[in-house]
Amino acid sequence: MTADDPSNSNPELQNQEPLADTGPLRHLDDWEDDLKLRYPKPKSEKFFSQSGDPAPHNSLTQTTGEKACGVDQSKPRDSFRDYAAEARSSVKEFYRLNHTFQTYDFVVSKRTEYLKLDHRKMGIWEAMEFLNTLVDDSDPDTDLSQIEHLLQTAESIRKDGHPDWFVLTGLIHDLGKILCLMGEPQWAVVGDTFPVGCRYAEGIVYHEFFKENPDWNHPIYSKPLGIYDEKIGLDRIIMSWGHDEYLYHVVRDYLPLESLYMIRYHSFYAAHRENEYRYFFNEQDHQLFDWVCRFNEYDLYSKSDERPDVKQLQPYYQSLIEQYFPASIAW
Ligand SMILES: [Fe+2]
Numbered sequence: 001m002t003a004d005d006p007s008n009s010n011p012e013l014q015n016q017e018p019l020a021d022t023g024p025l026r027h028l029d030d031w032e033d034d035l036k037l038r039y040p041k042p043k044s045e046k047f048f049s050q051s052g053d054p055a056p057h058n059s060l061t062q063t064t065g066e067k068a069c070g071v072d073q074s075k076p077r078d079s080f081r082d083y084a085a086e087a088r089s090s091v092k093e094f095y096r097l098n099h100t101f102q103t104y105d106f107v108v109s110k111r112t113e114y115l116k117l118d119h120r121k122m123g124i125w126e127a128m129e130f131l132n133t134l135v136d137d138s139d140p141d142t143d144l145s146q147i148e149h150l151l152q153t154a155e156s157i158r159k160d161g162h163p164d165w166f167v168l169t170g171l172i173h174d175l176g177k178i179l180c181l182m183g184e185p186q187w188a189v190v191g192d193t194f195p196v197g198c199r200y201a202e203g204i205v206y207h208e209f210f211k212e213n214p215d216w217n218h219p220i221y222s223k224p225l226g227i228y229d230e231k232i233g234l235d236r237i238i239m240s241w242g243h244d245e246y247l248y249h250v251v252r253d254y255l256p257l258e259s260l261y262m263i264r265y266h267s268f269y270a271a272h273r274e275n276e277y278r279y280f281f282n283e284q285d286h287q288l289f290d291w292v293c294r295f296n297e298y299d300l301y302s303k304s305d306e307r308p309d310v311k312q313l314q315p316y317y318q319s320l321i322e323q324y325f326p327a328s329i330a331w
């Protein structure tokens with residue numbers, strides 16, 4: 001944990017031994033592995049909604065009319081309980097910290113700290129190599145490195161014949177995790193994301209942990225709409241702080257809007273899997289959110305034991321990077 005980690009000031013948390021320096025997870029990707037317990041790969045390809053066929057809209061009062069991606073409507077909501085029973089204690093503790101400390105004020109302070117993009121200057125491949133220096137307590141023989149996860153995601157998108165910007169999105173989507181190397185605790189880098197400044201939706205995993213969050217009883221932030229208006233559009237919603245929002249701001253000038261949606265909302269499981277917060281969506285969100293569903297399929301299910309050949313793939317990906325990015329960008 002870092003010196004300014006708010007959990008340091010909480011005596012209850014000081015007594016708990018984290019398994020790694022920046023949080024309870026043994027390996028940063030334990031969170032993503034755990035998502036597959038919660039959202040196992042669907043059997044049917046048709047399970048995911050198709051692009052170009054936007055689902056009907058819903059409102060604050062009618063929140064179940066729209067099909068979230070990959071959601072089996074026949075599955076009882078109690079499946080959450082099964083998930084909770086299986087989740088490893090380190091993941092549960094990770095969520096407790098995340099839900100306790102992701103307040104509106106915390107997010108605003110991190111946005112002020114990072115969104116000036118004055119921390120580093122580096123190219124995309126350089127950032128991939130930088131992220132790969134993230135050493136955690138993983139088993140090098142069985143766990144994929146960060147570069148390998150990025151390449152596997154990109155390669156599975158490429159194999160399906162998608163446009164090059166979609167492949168590039170797969171390649172870079174987790175680069176925001178360099179926040180860990182800048183001293184941020186795990187709970188402020190990975191984990192499901194959600195809006196702050198309004199009520200924490202019940203569809204967010206381990207919703208009960210929000211009761212420890214100071215915003216839980218806030219007179220405005222505890223209301224369903226909080227500081228926002230209905231149909232305000234996701235772009236004007238302040239999301240919890242993590243690798244998705246940070247990377248979006250780093251790359252927003254270089255990639256198409258569809259790609260930016262995938263990057264910015266890929267951990268927003270409450271919306272893309274649980275159908276929450278749809279009352280904030282505007283027309284553009286309804287049209288483009290389907291890309292987040294399509295991307296999520298590759299992010300969660302492309303991991304395999306077959307390790308990508310980084311040296312062999314590097315020339316192809318470096319020329320793809322050069323098509324969209326200058327040699328160096330601001331982080
Ligand atoms: Fe991610």
Ligand SMILES: [Fe+2]
Nearest residue numbers: 032173174299
């Ligand atoms: Fe990922």
